[in-house]
Structure formats: structure tokens, C-alpha cells
Amino acid sequence: MLRFVVRRLLLLVPILLGLSILVFFWIRALPGDPARALLGERATEQTIEQVREQYGLDRPVHIQYIAYMRLVVRGNLGTSIKSRRPVTEEISRRFPATIELAAAAMIFAVFLGVPLGFAAAKRYGGVVDNASLVGSLIGISIPIFFLALILKWIFAVKLGLFPTIGRQSSQISIDHPTNFYVLDAIIALDPVALWDALMHLVLPAIALGSIPLAIIARITRASVLDVQNEDYVRTARAKGLESRIVDRRHIFRNAMLPVVTIIGLQAGLLLSGAILTEKVFAIPGMGSWLADAIVARDYPVLQGGILFVAVVFVLVNLLVDVSYALVDPRVRVSG
Amino acid sequence: MVAALGFTALAAALAAGCGGGDGDTLTFGTASDPVVLDGALVSDGESLRVIDQMFETLVGLEAGTTKIVPELAESWVASDDGLEWTFTLQDGVTFHDGEPFNAEAVCFNFDRWYNFSGPLQNSSVSYYWQTVFRGYAENEDETLDPSLYESCTAQDELTAVIRITEPSSAFLGALALVNFGIASPKALTDYEADAGTVDEEAGVFQPTGTYGTEQPTGTGPFKFDSWERNDKLTLVRNDDYWGEKAKLGTLIFRPIPDNAARLQALQTGEIQGYDLVEPQDIETIEADDSLQILDRPAFNVGYVTINQAQPPMDNLLVRQAVAHGLDRQAVVDNFYAGRGEVAHQFMPPLVEGYADQVTEYEYDPARSRQLLQQAGLTLPVAIEFWYPTEVSRPYMPDPRRNFEAFAASLNESGFRVTARNAPWNPDYLGRQQNGTAGHLNLIGWTGDYGDPDNFVGTFFQSQQPAWGTNEFPNREIMDLLNRAERETDIAARTALYQEANQKIADWIPGVPYVHTSPALAFQANVTGYTPSPVSLEEFASVEFTEGGEEE
Numbered sequence: 001m002l003r004f005v006v007r008r009l010l011l012l013v014p015i016l017l018g019l020s021i022l023v024f025f026w027i028r029a030l031p032g033d034p035a036r037a038l039l040g041e042r043a044t045e046q047t048i049e050q051v052r053e054q055y056g057l058d059r060p061v062h063i064q065y066i067a068y069m070r071l072v073v074r075g076n077l078g079t080s081i082k083s084r085r086p087v088t089e090e091i092s093r094r095f096p097a098t099i100e101l102a103a104a105a106m107i108f109a110v111f112l113g114v115p116l117g118f119a120a121a122k123r124y125g126g127v128v129d130n131a132s133l134v135g136s137l138i139g140i141s142i143p144i145f146f147l148a149l150i151l152k153w154i155f156a157v158k159l160g161l162f163p164t165i166g167r168q169s170s171q172i173s174i175d176h177p178t179n180f181y182v183l184d185a186i187i188a189l190d191p192v193a194l195w196d197a198l199m200h201l202v203l204p205a206i207a208l209g210s211i212p213l214a215i216i217a218r219i220t221r222a223s224v225l226d227v228q229n230e231d232y233v234r235t236a237r238a239k240g241l242e243s244r245i246v247d248r249r250h251i252f253r254n255a256m257l258p259v260v261t262i263i264g265l266q267a268g269l270l271l272s273g274a275i276l277t278e279k280v281f282a283i284p285g286m287g288s289w290l291a292d293a294i295v296a297r298d299y300p301v302l303q304g305g306i307l308f309v310a311v312v313f314v315l316v317n318l319l320v321d322v323s324y325a326l327v328d329p330r331v332r333v334s335g
Numbered sequence: 336m337v338a339a340l341g342f343t344a345l346a347a348a349l350a351a352g353c354g355g356g357d358g359d360t361l362t363f364g365t366a367s368d369p370v371v372l373d374g375a376l377v378s379d380g381e382s383l384r385v386i387d388q389m390f391e392t393l394v395g396l397e398a399g400t401t402k403i404v405p406e407l408a409e410s411w412v413a414s415d416d417g418l419e420w421t422f423t424l425q426d427g428v429t430f431h432d433g434e435p436f437n438a439e440a441v442c443f444n445f446d447r448w449y450n451f452s453g454p455l456q457n458s459s460v461s462y463y464w465q466t467v468f469r470g471y472a473e474n475e476d477e478t479l480d481p482s483l484y485e486s487c488t489a490q491d492e493l494t495a496v497i498r499i500t501e502p503s504s505a506f507l508g509a510l511a512l513v514n515f516g517i518a519s520p521k522a523l524t525d526y527e528a529d530a531g532t533v534d535e536e537a538g539v540f541q542p543t544g545t546y547g548t549e550q551p552t553g554t555g556p557f558k559f560d561s562w563e564r565n566d567k568l569t570l571v572r573n574d575d576y577w578g579e580k581a582k583l584g585t586l587i588f589r590p591i592p593d594n595a596a597r598l599q600a601l602q603t604g605e606i607q608g609y610d611l612v613e614p615q616d617i618e619t620i621e622a623d624d625s626l627q628i629l630d631r632p633a634f635n636v637g638y639v640t641i642n643q644a645q646p647p648m649d650n651l652l653v654r655q656a657v658a659h660g661l662d663r664q665a666v667v668d669n670f671y672a673g674r675g676e677v678a679h680q681f682m683p684p685l686v687e688g689y690a691d692q693v694t695e696y697e698y699d700p701a702r703s704r705q706l707l708q709q710a711g712l713t714l715p716v717a718i719e720f721w722y723p724t725e726v727s728r729p730y731m732p733d734p735r736r737n738f739e740a741f742a743a744s745l746n747e748s749g750f751r752v753t754a755r756n757a758p759w760n761p762d763y764l765g766r767q768q769n770g771t772a773g774h775l776n777l778i779g780w781t782g783d784y785g786d787p788d789n790f791v792g793t794f795f796q797s798q799q800p801a802w803g804t805n806e807f808p809n810r811e812i813m814d815l816l817n818r819a820e821r822e823t824d825i826a827a828r829t830a831l832y833q834e835a836n837q838k839i840a841d842w843i844p845g846v847p848y849v850h851t852s853p854a855l856a857f858q859a860n861v862t863g864y865t866p867s868p869v870s871l872e873e874f875a876s877v878e879f880t881e882g883g884e885e886e
Contacts (some may be wrong), residue, residue: 035459036764036765045768045800046478047459047462050457050458050478051459084371084541084542086541152599153599156603157599163603164596164603164605166589166591166605169605170362170567170587170589170605171360173561176563279593279596280595280596282590282600284564284565295725
């Protein structure tokens with residue numbers, strides 16, 4: 001197991017190296033140059049030339065790449081052209097926002113999706129099953145952007161139940177040692193701030209969690225249907241075990257295997273969905289930041305941000321593989 | 336959705352407290368965070384908006400106008416040759432850190448800017464110093480011109496004498512720019528305002544001192560309290576302010592990049608105001624009794640560029656045909672929600688130097704066709720017309736609609752228009768500026784400060800590829816603008832700009848078509864906010880009227 005983990009971690013090196021080259025050259029292949037993006041309407045040819053020179057954009061690309069990698073190996077991801085802050089500093093503020101949002105969305109999706117899928121399978125062909133089928137079809141097919149707007153319009157603007165923007169209300173003032181606002185509120189022992197942070201998460205989490213919810217519910221249902229026809233389930237029933245215990249010990253645990261994999265695979269989906277959700281709810285996370293950086297041609301942000309996200313991705317996948325082995329003793333990872 | 340309903344009962348309790356404002360606190364929605372709170376180092380509107388509340392300049396502008404009035408200087412006088420300006424300063428002013436404001440502090444600030452070196456000379460950092468004063472003590476880039484600034488002397492406690500190297504009529508008005516706000520010399524030094532590192536790879540200047548992020552120290556009615564990046568920036572009232580004190584106790588700026596999200600936050604009361612309302616939202620806001628719209632006086636111009644490097648646009652008759660072929664009235668009537676007026680000059684009417692009378696070109700397709708034939712061309716004349724996508728500007732809320740209407744009227748007038756487009760920034764702006772955006776393209780400009788030099792001077796005083804480099808700028812017009820910039824007699828200067836405007840209208844480098852009034856939105860109970868043409872707006876006079884506490 002340990003060898004497996006170490007080997008996978010070592011694999012990170014070539015993956016990231018390859019990715020850094022790809023991202024670096026891809027960004028520079030985009031039309032338009034950052035000097036002009038930065039100066040906008042005010043730009044004259046003279047000032048653009050000056051900025052290009054000062055930002056080293058007039059050097060050959062491979063020289064720029066080597067300069068960049070020198071910084072990266074020292075843990076320096078450069079400085080945002082637009083905000084003039086270090087990219088690592090921005091990540092330390094924005095990544096927790098996205099993770100908090102993704103975690104809330106996942107909690108929503110799992111805690112609603114698994115029971116729904118289970119109930120649908122147990123009443124196969126019944127009202128719950130059909131309703132959940134229709135529900136998940138809708139869940140998958142509504143664009144996140146649209147769902148987010150609708151949720152916001154009804155529950156925040158019309159009914160006034162939830163805030164519409166950001167991560168906390170402007171009158172809340174607590175320290176943010178971790179930048180996970182829920183955690184920060186707990187550390188500060190401030191119930192009002194905690195409640196406020198949670199309220200800010202509800203609508204974005206539902207919007208972002210809707211597609212994973214639908215997928216998890218469908219996978220759970222299919223998996224439970226499979227498992228409950230297995231011989232060992234029939235044997236357990238024949239032994240006269242209570243159906244509650246059969247459900248829990250024999251069906252549920254075995255049916256969860258594919259669901260765990262799916263949850264891991266959703267990580268990528270969550271990040272792309274986060275771009276839209278963060279935009280609609282004005283949440284300062286990674287997604288909206290990278291999207292804005294593309295428009296602004298903020299090279300250092302794009303390079304650093306994408307590299308960072310890639311590392312997270314690889315680590316999450318590793319985690320999923322490991323947890324798979326933990327959940328299912330039959331799966332043995334070999335070094 | 337089920338979960339949302341589940342929270343309903345609990346959430347209702349919070350809903351009442353979910354707004355950002357009570358009688359003493361106002362939350363304003365902005366498009367983004369400031370870059371850094373040091374006027375000398377920024378040029379973006381969101382930074383300047385916040386800095387403006389904390390800092391003051393030698394001269395100010397009367398609220399809602401571009402008229403120069405005393406601010407930190409109570410009076411001033413220029414020498415006869417226009418090179419020496421003597422400012423008599425306000426007595427009894429102190430900085431937020433308790434340091435006295437005096438002539439030495441004024442000179443310290445000017446000398447700081449003048450002696451910028453290294454990355455601080457980058458035009459993306461000290462853009463406005465370069466715009467107004469051109470160069471530095473030691474220019475590190477050969478493209479920079481010698482500085483207009485020469486020296487500043489503290490003659491006594493309250494008398495500062497600034498010398499410039501040649502007469503400049505724009506000098507005094509430019510001093511009203513927030514960028515030239517006077518900061519506490521002690522704070523600038525103690526918190527290392529000019530310290531910074533340069534990114535080895537991308538060369539970006541990153542301030543490393545805490546002055547611009549934690550310790551901005553001016554003399555204004557509000558002072559800095561705290562800044563949680565991407566979340567909120569809080570200012571509090573300066574109780575020791577020398578003039579009339581701010582009515583609000585706390586002023587919060589919240590970044591909300593999405594326009595629709597800003598509107599909704601205003602509707603729910605999470606913010607009490609925001610800037611640059613989209614034209615399509617104005618009706619919604621006006622229909623809501625608890626909200627209000629404020630108009631900012633027109634300070635922009637939308638125009639069609641004609642590129643004379645693209646034949647047959649080098650022919651004046653063809654340019655006249657273009658001018659007669661654009662149905663400007665229809666575009667302004669239909670696409671500006673009643674907030675636009677047809678433009679005939681490259682500057683808004685309230686700027687000095689706007690001519691009383693210039694040649695106007697009514698929409699007249701028959702006349703256009705006749706002019707084209709007169710130029711010896713076979714109809715229809717094929718032209719490429721560019722417009723930007725993914726952008727909304729006060730002077731063109733929806734460029735595609737403007738383009739479509741113009742293309743239709745040009746097709747009526749003997750042209751055959753080919754549509755081309757590109758995303759606004761940097762693609763479209765790049766093409767527009769280096770003159771590769773067709774025969775015609777849509778563009779515009781919002782002024783930085785209330786001076787004709789900032790409009791026609793920007794466009795026509797130097798050679799620019801956007802207009803086509805062969806013929807334009809016309810020498811005569813360039814000379815007029817150069818003379819106007821040096822003229823310190825206001826009446827003579829105004830006359831020179833008026834003459835330039837008439838010549839420009841006859842030469843037709845492009846066709847101005849609209850000036851618009853951008854809109855701001857506030858909760859209905861907010862009063863005392865005076866929109867300014869140059870967006871220098873004080874929150875010090877803002878307050879909530881009766882009922883301001885029920886959110």
C-alpha cells in the first residue's frame with residue numbers, strides 16, 4: 001500500500017512537468033497580449049511596448065518558461081499582473097472558498113442522493129422510483145447556471161430567506177486563520193458568524209450539487225438493484241436475518257463501492273461547475289478567478305492556478321483509489 | 336430544493352439581519368477589489384473610488400461638475416510666464432496618523448512621484464503621472480519625454496511653490512486627480528510605500544510595504560479600517576476631519592464582479608448602492624419604490640473610427656458619405672433607453688472648448704450615394720466594419736445592435752458592409768488601436784478628467800494607427816492642439832480647442848454619434864450622493880433619510 005502511494009506521488013513529477021509545458025505554451029498561443037489587456041482603452045503603442053518589455057513578454061517563449069520553472073521549484077508561482085499580489089497568496093484565500101463550496105455541494109448530493117437511490121431501488125418500479133428518475137433527469141439536464149439563477153431569484157430575492165452574494169454578510173467581522181469561513185467561525189466560537197457562513201453556502205451548494213445528486217442517486221439505485229439479487233443476499237435472507245440488517249450489512253455496504261468511485265470522479269465536474277456557481281453568487285473562489293484570468297490574459301494566475309488545480313486533481317484521484325481499497329477488502333492495490 | 340425548504344423556518348430568523356446597512360453604515364457594491372490604496376500607483380476606477388474617500392488633493396472639483404475649487408490649497412497664483420505656481424495651504428489640517436499637513440508634506444509627495452524609479456516608472460503603475468507630467472527625475476526608458484515637473488519648495492509652513500518646465504494649461508485641473516492626493520510623509524516612509532519586488536518571470540511590480548494595503552494615510556473625511564481581500568473593505572469616519580465631517584460612521588465596499596448579482600444584492604438590501612447600472616436594468620430599478628436611479632452627467636463619446644489607411648477612406652468625399660450614411664439619431668433613440676444624445680464632436684458638451692457650431696452631417700442616403708459617385712466609385716462600395724463582442728460600455732451598451740443599425744443604414748447609402756467582430760479585450764482593442772480593424776469600427780472613450788486635452792488631445796495630438804497613419808493626423812489640427820495645450824489664458828485656449836473641433840468635424844477622421852449619462856442605483860432612502868462627470872464622488876455627504884434603519 002505504502003509503495004503504491006509513493007509510486008503514485010512520484011508520478012506527479014512527470015505529469016506536472018508535462019502539464020506545465022502544455023499550459024505555458026497554450027496560454028501564450030492565445031490571441032491578444034496581456035500588456036494590452038492590462039492597459040485596455042488607455043493603451044498607446046508606446047506604453048504597450050514599454051509594459052511588454054518590463055514584463056519580459058518580448059523574450060523568446062522557452063526563455064520565459066525556464067525563468068518561470070526556476071520560480072516554481074522554489075514554491076513561487078509568480079505575481080498576478082492584475083492584482084499585483086503573489087499567486088500563492090491568492091490561492092491560499094480562494095482555494096478554501098472553492099473547497100468549502102464543493103464540500104457543501106457534495107454533502108448535499110451524498111446525503112440526499114444515497115437515501116433517494118436506495119429508496120428507489122427498494123421500491124423498484126414504484127412511485128418513488130419513477131419520481132426519482134424524473135427528478136434526476138431534470139437534475140442532470142438543467143444547466144447549473146440557470147438553476148443557480150432560479151434558486152437565487154426565488155429563495156433569496158423574492159422570499160428573502162438567503163443572502164445572494166459572497167461568503168459572509170458585511171457586518172460580520174471575525175478573523176480568518178484558515179479561510180474556511182465555517183471553520184473560522186467555529187474557531188472564533190461565534191454562532192452568529194457560523195450561521196451566517198452556513199446560510200451563504202446553502203443555495204450555491206444546492207446549485208452545484210444538483211448534478212452529482214442526480215448521478216449519485218442513479219448509481220446507488222442501479223447498484224442496489226444489482227446487489228440485492230446476489231446469492232449472498234438471498235442466503236442472508238434465507239438464514240432468516242431481519243430485512244433491516246440485510247439492507248444495511250449486505251446490500252448497502254456492497255452497493256456503496258461504485259458510488260465511492262463516482263464521488264471521486266465528480267471532483268472534476270465540481271470544479272468546472274464551481275466557475276458558474278461562483279460567478280452567480282459572487283463567491284471569491286478558484287473557479288471565477290481562473291475564468292477572469294483567461295479574459296484578462298493574466299498569465300501568472302493561469303499558469304499557477306492551473307498547475308495547482310492539477311496537483312489537487314491527482315491527489316484527489318489517489319485518495320479515491322486508496323479509499324476504494326479501504327472500503328472493499330477484495331481490492332488489493334499492488335505496488 | 337427539499338433541503339432549501341427545510342432551512343426555510345430557520346433562515347427566516349436571519350433574513351432580517353442579512354442586509355449590510357443600518358442608519359450609520361453604507362455598503363456599496365463594486366465591480367472588483369482595489370489593486371492597492373495608493374493613488375500614485377493605480378489607474379483603475381475601483382481603486383480610485385476608495386482612495387478618493389480617504390485622500391485630498393491641492394485643488395478639488397465642485398460636486399457634480401468639472402469646475403476647479405480649493406481643497407487642501409485655499410488659494411493659488413501662477414507667475415506671468417506660467418512656470419511657477421504658488422499654493423497657499425489650508426491651516427489646521429492633520430493626517431489620519433496625527434502628523435501635521437504643511438508645505439513640506441506637499442513637496443514630499445511631489446518629489447516622491449518625480450523620483451520614481453525602476454518598475455514604478457512603468458506606465459501600468461504610474462499611468463497618471465506620465466499622462467500629466469510625462470517623465471521623471473531620471474527617465475529609465477528612452478520613450479519617455481522630459482518631465483513637466485521641475486521642483487517644489489516649501490516657502491513657509493503653509494506656502495508651497497511648484498515650478499514646471501513649460502507653461503501648461505492642463506496642469507491645475509490635473510491636480511484634482513485622486514492620483515495626486517497628498518499622503519502623510521511619515522506613513523509613506525514608515526510603511527515603505529515604494530518598496531516592492533519585481534517578479535522575475537513576468538516583471539510585475541508587487542508592493543511589499545504595508546502602506547498601500549494596510550496603512551493608507553491621508554487627510555480625508557474617511558480613514559482606513561480594514562480590508563479582507565475579495566470580501567470587503569471598510570472605512571470609518573475621520574472624527575478629526577478639518578472640514579464638514581462625514582455623516583456615515585462606516586463605509587463598506589464589497590466586490591461583486593457580476594452585474595446581475597449586484598442588482599440582486601441591491602434588491603435584497605445586502606448593498607445600498609452600486610455603479611454602472613446596465614441599461615436593461617434601469618426599468619426594473621425605477622419600477623421599485625424602494626430603489627432609485629441617479630444620473631451621472633455625460634462624460635464620454637461613442638464614435639465610428641474611419642481608417643484612412645484603407646482606401647477609399649483616404650478620400651474626403653467618401654468619409655462625408657460615411658457620415659451622411661450613419662443613422663445616428665435612430666441608434667441613439669432606440670438603444671440607449673433615453674439616456675443618450677446625438678454627438679457631433681469628439682468631446683461632451685460640458686467640457687471647455689466644445690464648439691458652438693461645427694459642420695453636421697444629417698442622415699441622407701441619397702446624398703451619400705451622390706458623394707460616392709462624385710468620388711468616382713462604382714456602387715455599392717464594399718467596406719469592412721468591425722464591432723466588439725463580450726463588452727458593454729456606457730457609450731455602447733450593446734455594440735452588435737449599434738453595428739446592425741449602422742450597417743443597415745450604410746447599405747442604404749451606397750455601401751456594402753461586411754461584418755467583422757472580435758472579443759473586446761485584448762483582441763478587439765488590439766486591432767482597433769493598431770489600425771487593423773477594417774475601414775470602419777465602433778469604439779468610444781470616457782474621460783479621466785475635465786479637460787479638452789483628455790478628449791481631442793488624446794485622439795488627435797499625436798499620430799495614431801487607429802485613424803490610418805498616412806494622412807492623419809492632419810498637421811493643422813495637431814498644431815492647434817499643441818498650441819492649445821501650452822496656452823495658459825483660459826479664453827484663448829478655449830478658442831483654440833473650438834477651432835480644432837471645427838476642423839476635426841470638417842476633416843472627419845471618424846463620426847462621433849453618442850454621449851450618454853451612465854446610471855448609478857441606490858436604495859431610495861440614501862441621499863446626499865452627487866454623481867460627478869469624472870466619477871469623483873464623495874461619500875462624506877451621504878446619509879440615510881428617515882426610515883433608513885428598516886432594511
